[in-house]
Amino acid sequence: MKNLKLKAARASLDMSQEELANKIGVSRQTISAIEKGDYNPTIKLCISICRELGRTLDDLFWE
């Protein structure tokens, strides 16, 4: 299932997948895979993404 919340949060900060990936320390493809719903990240990576985007886990990863 696509993670549109993550995509929207990233877009609202005018941040590209590449920029977010560089800040977190993963590849751009990993961010792309999470947004497409092709990959389920670990809680550690979820927290890193949330911190970088200034959102909570509930905001981005809870259905």
Add this chain to the structure above:
Amino acid sequence: MDWGLWIMFSILVVMVVCVAIISNRRESKAAQDGIFDERQVKIRGDAFKWSFIVMVVYYMAYAILISFTNDGLGAPELMIFIGLELGLVVCSVYCILRDAFIAINRSFVFIVVMVICCIVAQLIGYFRERIQGALLIEDGKLTSTCLPLSIAFSFGIILVALFVRRHYQKREEQNEA
């Protein structure tokens, strides 16, 4: 030692030195930042599994073939190496197609140059043997002269996979932008 071996040896030394220098520099940086990509690690694990399965199947099939025919398709060292190459190619291509081959902070160009160096070194070895009169097929069986050619072919597949993936990756980046 003839010129061909000197060139191959020089390329090998240059590759080892480049890998040592660049790995030290990049790994120390990555270690400081604590960077690793969990998705890539997971995919590499899957790739190792599939390459292992392919190698086991290949060696089993080869053993069965020998036991039934009392004769292989080629020189034993060649057939053993082909099994290893199959594992390498399966593992590499699986990782490349799923964007797990090139780690974070690693350069695409560096990987491509290393692969090209390997292909060139193997082709030099192949042509050197051919110039010396070695045959590809003797008594209807492949000889060990095919070995450098098969290694070059394996790395050629990896190189093509790298460029194909790079092409699709650029397209994805354009769509994302």
